[in-house]
Amino acid sequence: MADYDPDNIFAKILKGEIPNKTVYENEHVLAFEDINPQAPVHVLVIPKGPYTDMRDFSKRASEEAQMAFSRSIGDIVEILELEKTGFRAIANTGINGLQEVPHYHLHILGGQPLGRMIHIS
Numbered sequence: 001m002a003d004y005d006p007d008n009i010f011a012k013i014l015k016g017e018i019p020n021k022t023v024y025e026n027e028h029v030l031a032f033e034d035i036n037p038q039a040p041v042h043v044l045v046i047p048k049g050p051y052t053d054m055r056d057f058s059k060r061a062s063e064e065a066q067m068a069f070s071r072s073i074g075d076i077v078e079i080l081e082l083e084k085t086g087f088r089a090i091a092n093t094g095i096n097g098l099q100e101v102p103h104y105h106l107h108i109l110g111g112q113p114l115g116r117m118i119h120i121s
């Protein structure tokens with residue numbers, strides 16, 4: 001796994017160098033609207049610490065940071081009013097996952113039926 005790139009776009013968002021449409025924020029977590037939404041609701045949830053992907057976060061983040069991230073999902077889903085209709089959460093990871101931004105992020109998608117989980121073309 002590559003080292004964390006401190007100049008990746010989400011690191012710049014966390015440093016306030018690039019604007020974002022914040023949905024939720026606490027000490028450990030930032031959630032903001034995806035700039036290129038793939039569904040009526042498309043939000044990215046990121047930890048504030050420097051983790052490249054889900055595995056890296058799972059292995060290296062503190063218990064407190066991991067708990068805060070997990071707990072934030074419930075709050076964010078309620079803010080987005082997705083708790084009744086449901087949603088999909090995706091963490092694209094590495095080459096096969098087609099991860100573009102090398103800072104761990106969870107996509108939360110909803111607002112309409114989302115079709116099959118995997119489409120390979």
Ligand code: AMP
Nearest residue numbers: 009018033034035036092098099100101
């Ligand atoms: P992934 O392919 O899982 O790495 O997804 C990266 C996501 O980040 C894509 O859905 C992009 O639309 C989104 N994205 C890239 N730049 C920004 C930005 N400045 N603000 C919000 N979302 C972004």
